[in-house]
Amino acid sequence: MSVHATKRRLAPADIQALKGERPIVSLTAYTTPIAKLLDPHVDFMLVGDSLGMVLYGLESTVGVTMDMMIAHGQAVMRGSNRACVVVDMPFGAYQESKELAFRSAARILKETGCSAVKLEGGAEMAETVAFLTSRGIPVLGHVGLMPQLINTTGGYRSLGRSEKEVEKIRRDAKAIDDAGAFAIVIEGTVEPVAREITGQVRAPTIGIGASPACDGQVLVVDDVLGVFTDFKPRFVKHFANLAPLMSEAFAAYAQEVRDRSFPGPEHTFQVKKPTA
Template identity: 85%
Template sequence: MSVQSSKRRLSPANIEALKGQRPIVSLTAYTTPIAKLLDPHVDFLLVGDSLGMVLYGLDSTVGVTMDMMIAHGQAVMRGAQNACVVVDLPFGSYQESKELAFRNAARILKETGCSAVKLEGGAEMAETVDFLTQRGIPVLGHVGLMPQLINTTGGYRSLGRTDREVAKIRRDAKAIDDAGAFAIVVEGTVEPVAREITSKLRAPTIGIGASPACDGQILVSDDMLGIFTDFKPRFVKHFAELAPLIGKAAEEYAAEVKARTFPGDEHTFRIK
């Protein structure tokens, strides 16, 4: 099923069914205009808690709140008509108990109208994933590098370089798969491990800094568009270079305002 020909919004079940059929396409979105532009080209849009860093200038995703996620989830839903929309559960909103996770996930689905939630975690979160899916809340899992755990893992780095890391990633991915996640993001994981996981899981894997053999790929849209110029991870490709264009446009605007050439007569309301 192609996004363009679909008459109804893609569902988590549609995403799950794409495993083995064709690669799954995903990007993050945080606003209505960007969601409208990306919607015709992707299978699902993720309203990621990366918005804390991308939009709010936070040092990590830890400071993101439920209210922030809901506001941006609502904005993306206004712009997306075809893609499945998934909203991140922010740090602290689901780890305490499966009951708390359900309350917050249900709130996100009710207040945004999105189709699913995403949470980070492996074997320790499997019971929660099962609890949610058994109660009608589709879950996108997330294993490997988990940004919400950055304070305990010691920074952003690729994983799967030691036997211990490999064993943990394997265990985590299988646990979340067995718990019923409809897909699993695999982040910052060395290629052979991500490839192996992809071949063994029921659920499709969505790679970011993982293997091209994953069942799909996701990038932060602002990274993909080349808006950030001060930091470019190895796994990011700039499919556009918008930062210099935005800077140039602002420069030209400022010059015309100072020269009083903008606004011109064609931009001004006159009494007829």
């Protein structure tokens, strides 16, 4: 039976069971209206810390806070009832210790009602992932390019072009897999390496700038819609180009306000004439 046939919300275990069955579909979501639109079509929605750049205009994800993630996680949960919802743990909420990671993750699950959290990191975070999963917190791992480490890696670039990088990504993926992550995002990693890792780990891999051979794919929803136009990475495809349409709508609204054609009589509340 397809997981889509069930009426309950998909769980991390359902996502995990899709490895080898069919590709897993995921997009980011940050708001209730978008979550409502995505819910029938995706297996899981990721409330990504990419919201810092997409919604708040930050230069990186490093400035994103727990309060921001929780507020948007709550919004996405209100707009969905079928897809699994995973919320990113922001920078500083889990790196210090596995105990801090547990407290942060527990707060996210309690206050949003989401099904799982995501954290970035490889071998150095394996103990933390194992600590969380053994205590009832499903974890989506994230290896390869890790945006929260942008200050130490020196920029956004694809990884796996040297044997040293390849070995690190392999080691990271295996460590997170062995630690019990229900799935692993592979970001910004050259295609052959991502393909190889997908065949080696038990957990399904979710590619973003990785390989079509990954067990699933995720993109930032604003990129898919062609709304976020600050830059377009190679791995992004605009499935729509809404930015020009939105700009035209705003211009038309501004013109009608200025020439007083909006609001018209049909957009205002009139006093009813008393009946005789």
